[in-house]
Amino acid sequence: MVAFAIQSWINLILWIAILGVLLWAFADCVIRRKDAFPAIGTMPKVGWMLVIGLMVLLTFFTSFGLFAYIGAGLAAYYLLDVRRGLREAAEGPW
Template identity: 40%
Template sequence: MALSAPLFYQTVVLVLDLVVGLIAFGLTVVSFGHCLIQRADAFTAIGTLPKPGWLALLGGTALLGLVHIVYSLPFGLLVQMIGAAAGLIYLLDVRAGLRGLTDGRGGW
């Protein structure tokens, strides 16, 4: 007799996928919003990707993440994890550099 997973495992996987996807989507949207209001010359001053590059990366992954949440794409969670990683890099590294450049208090 073979043991099998409970009948509700697909529901658990779908709910976890949705929760992780919503968190990653929120992270990329917050990063995109912060990037949108920053000055373009500040990005080159701190030596990172230019502002249009960050906007394209964060906006593209946020858009694909939204499509994944609505339509459940096959590789959508992978795209959302890439977007979450880009959002974390932006918030923890680039935002700190921009903050140090604009108000002079520094990051960490």
């Protein structure tokens, strides 16, 4: 009985963390320049906003499950790869 309560708390914490990372990725995508996305050879800004926004909605409304894991991977890819490329395109490598 206690194990189920602990598991539900862990799932809730993970769900909130994943939703926060997805919202961070979406907000970062919104503030980036539109012309920087094709400059680094990635999907256009509107495409990233649609994909990340859809994952935010699916993660929020379906609770913790497959969409949360897919959204976490998508947000991690955007924040660790695409975001770095966008910053380097705007500011330079140094």
